[in-house]
Amino acid sequence: MTGETTSHPAGAAAGADPGRGYTHIVRAQRISVSFGNIRALSDIDLAIGRNEIVGLIGDNGAGKSTLTKVLTGVLRPTSGRLFIRDQPIDWNQYSVRAAHRLRFETVYQEKSLGEKQPLWRNFFVGRQITNRWGFIKVREERRIADEILKRHIGFRGVGIDADSTVSQLSGGERQGIAIGRAMYFDSDLILLDEPTVALAVKEVQKVLDFVRSIKRSGRACIYIEHNLAHVHALADRLVVLDRGRIVADIPAGTMSLEELTRFLIGLHAPAGAAGAAQ
Amino acid sequence: MSDARAVPTALPPRHGGLWSRLARIEGLPIVVVFFVLVGAFVYFAPEVFLRWPIYFSFLTTIPPMLVLALGLTLVIAAGEIDLSFPSVLAFSGFLFAWTVRHTGLDWPAAALALAGGALVGAVNGVLVAVVGIPSIIVTIGTQFFWGGIAVVLSGGLSYSLQRLDHTLLAGIFTGNLFGVLPMQSLWAAALAVFVWFLLNRHRFGEHLLFIGDNREVARVAGINVRREVIKLFTLMGLFAGFGAILLTMENRNFFSTQGGGYLLPALAAVFIGGTSVFGGSGKVVGSFFGAYIIGMLDAGIVATGVAGFWVQVIVGIVFVVAVVFHLLMEHPGRFITIARFFRRSS
Numbered sequence: 001m002t003g004e005t006t007s008h009p010a011g012a013a014a015g016a017d018p019g020r021g022y023t024h025i026v027r028a029q030r031i032s033v034s035f036g037n038i039r040a041l042s043d044i045d046l047a048i049g050r051n052e053i054v055g056l057i058g059d060n061g062a063g064k065s066t067l068t069k070v071l072t073g074v075l076r077p078t079s080g081r082l083f084i085r086d087q088p089i090d091w092n093q094y095s096v097r098a099a100h101r102l103r104f105e106t107v108y109q110e111k112s113l114g115e116k117q118p119l120w121r122n123f124f125v126g127r128q129i130t131n132r133w134g135f136i137k138v139r140e141e142r143r144i145a146d147e148i149l150k151r152h153i154g155f156r157g158v159g160i161d162a163d164s165t166v167s168q169l170s171g172g173e174r175q176g177i178a179i180g181r182a183m184y185f186d187s188d189l190i191l192l193d194e195p196t197v198a199l200a201v202k203e204v205q206k207v208l209d210f211v212r213s214i215k216r217s218g219r220a221c222i223y224i225e226h227n228l229a230h231v232h233a234l235a236d237r238l239v240v241l242d243r244g245r246i247v248a249d250i251p252a253g254t255m256s257l258e259e260l261t262r263f264l265i266g267l268h269a270p271a272g273a274a275g276a277a278q
Numbered sequence: 279m280s281d282a283r284a285v286p287t288a289l290p291p292r293h294g295g296l297w298s299r300l301a302r303i304e305g306l307p308i309v310v311v312f313f314v315l316v317g318a319f320v321y322f323a324p325e326v327f328l329r330w331p332i333y334f335s336f337l338t339t340i341p342p343m344l345v346l347a348l349g350l351t352l353v354i355a356a357g358e359i360d361l362s363f364p365s366v367l368a369f370s371g372f373l374f375a376w377t378v379r380h381t382g383l384d385w386p387a388a389a390l391a392l393a394g395g396a397l398v399g400a401v402n403g404v405l406v407a408v409v410g411i412p413s414i415i416v417t418i419g420t421q422f423f424w425g426g427i428a429v430v431l432s433g434g435l436s437y438s439l440q441r442l443d444h445t446l447l448a449g450i451f452t453g454n455l456f457g458v459l460p461m462q463s464l465w466a467a468a469l470a471v472f473v474w475f476l477l478n479r480h481r482f483g484e485h486l487l488f489i490g491d492n493r494e495v496a497r498v499a500g501i502n503v504r505r506e507v508i509k510l511f512t513l514m515g516l517f518a519g520f521g522a523i524l525l526t527m528e529n530r531n532f533f534s535t536q537g538g539g540y541l542l543p544a545l546a547a548v549f550i551g552g553t554s555v556f557g558g559s560g561k562v563v564g565s566f567f568g569a570y571i572i573g574m575l576d577a578g579i580v581a582t583g584v585a586g587f588w589v590q591v592i593v594g595i596v597f598v599v600a601v602v603f604h605l606l607m608e609h610p611g612r613f614i615t616i617a618r619f620f621r622r623s624s
């Protein structure tokens with residue numbers, strides 16, 4: 001890491017001071033989200049410890065991405081409460097910016113980069129380095145972006161620099177950019193929504209290493225992944241979402257990969273088959 | 279590692295290379311087109327184009343359109359469109375003319391015109407961002423509405439504004455510097471510099487670029503899309519109000535349909551300048567030269583002695599050539615695609 005953690009005017013949203021001691025980095029209480037008639041999340045209760053890697057798994061459409069969006073201030077839930085560092089959050093004050101200030105960082109499943117924009121803009125959009133009039137300090141943003149590219153992402157000598165546009169990059173390189181950005185901002189909670197999609201084996205290993213480094217450095221991570229082998233190996237806990245509900249909360253080491261796989265397949269099978277799987 | 283990366287020849291090199299370095303200079307194609315055009319005018323009509331008066335007339339008449347094109351550049355960069363600005367030219371122009379004529383208070387009249395423009399813009403912005411109607415539909419509607427209001431309020435009459443002669447306001451905005459340089463051209467140029475910095479160096483401009491690029495990305499990056507879109511349309515209205523003041527003041531006259539002729543030329547100026555209709559990028563330098571090109575063609579072609587009815591044909595040619603030129607500068611790979619297409623079909 002670069003060592004310099006930008007001083008965040010902390011806790012504007014909740015008075016949750018990132019510096020203090022706390023048990024849970026984030027805790028959701030009876031959170032529900034409806035999109036019209038679709039109930040994407042129902043009464044979600046979920047607490048993430050301050051140094052916990054939580055794997056979030058479940059079928060397509062189970063509500064995993066929706067949950068991350070609620071936690072990171074993109075989406076306001078229909079009902080429910082949120083606690084950050086054990087402090088209650090006022091939804092009216094909660095936003096993506098507030099989440100950034102509270103040191104949450106997200107790599108979204110897709111669409112986390114502006115295609116036509118240069119990388120330096122993509123690194124800092126939403127939290128630009130500006131003077132007091134709101135003008136961007138381009139030289140500084142470029143310099144840091146170049147540094148992130150070299151140091152965190154390892155794009156040395158690949159012909160990619162801070163001025164390259166996202167549309168020039170491959171899918172894996174884009175994912176690398178999004179993750180590198182998360183690494184740079186060095187947060188207390190990192191949410192990864194299918195970060196290994198479209199990555200080659202070597203790049204997948206880099207992401208897994210990154211998740212391990214989150215654990216080592218005492219921070220927390222919510223890791224959404226369809227590849228069960230990856231989450232199973234890394235997570236301290238696996239939370240299974242099914243049609244908007246949490247149906248299982250499995251501590252590491254209590255279920256083998258095979259048992260987990262069978263459990264997930266059994267979820268939607270007729271009752272008899274599910275029983276047989278047990 | 280780097281040599282393992284096979285770059286298909288149809289793709290531009292990622293950086294370096296003379297071509298891509300040239301392509302990175304903002305507005306270069308359009309500047310080339312501009313000077314070619316001036317060169318052609320000088321060649322065909324030296325007696326007109328080697329003297330100052332024709333340029334003086336361009337610098338007098340083009341600025342209102344340039345101001346509109348600058349606002350539109352921001353709007354289009356954000357992936358939106360505004361077709362209501364001709365009516366703002368009429369509505370704000372009316373507010374200005376009416377106030378000057380009935381009260382003689384020229385500065386408050388100008389402030390009122392700006393406020394009127396901003397109001398129209400803000401209404402557009404709310405309809406687009408909050409109600410969620412696509413901007414092309416909203417602004418077609420508001421274009422009729424405010425244009426109609428201007429006609430109704432003015433009773434369809436035109437106002438002569440000779441009392442603006444010798445006022446400080448008229449001197450500052452539409453006077454002539456040293457008797458040779460129209461002030462409005464300086465204001466429009468200053469505004470162009472401001473808009474360039476706003477779009478390319480300000481947080482607000484970056485937000486517009488991301489909104490135009492991909493709304494969902496903008497949202498998850500923490501941009502308040504709704505608020506920025508309202509600000510954007512308000513600013514566009516403000517610009518149109520300023521254009522209305524320049525136009526009305528220069529002409530010393532207001533008529534209720536005075537914006538009508540600006541719709542397509544102002545849009546053409548933006549697109550000729552290389553701003554993409556798809557949003558996510560805006561070329562302020564391009565719009566600046568684009569506005570002058572569009573504005574010059576009319577008078578310029580007539581001055582060269584070509585019959586007036588050819589004007590639109592030539593405008594069309596210049597437009598298409600400029601747009602293709604931009605495309606090829608940005609995507610050199612298209613050369614190959616185009617060549618292949620013609621080879622196959624012949």
Ligand SMILES: Nc1ncnc2c1ncn2[C@@H]1O[C@H](COP(=O)(O)OP(=O)(O)OP(=O)(O)O)[C@@H](O)[C@H]1O
Nearest residue numbers: 035038040058059060061062063064065066067109
């Ligand atoms: N903006 C939206 N409007 C309407 N419905 C939505 C919206 N976002 C998500 N949904 C619905 O909410 C449900 C949960 O979606 P979500 O994206 O959270 O699933 P997911 O678990 O991330 O799935 P995947 O593994 O495919 O990414 C789905 O039924 C989806 O159709």
Ligand SMILES: [Mg+2]
Nearest residue numbers: 064065066109
């Ligand atoms: Mg998802």
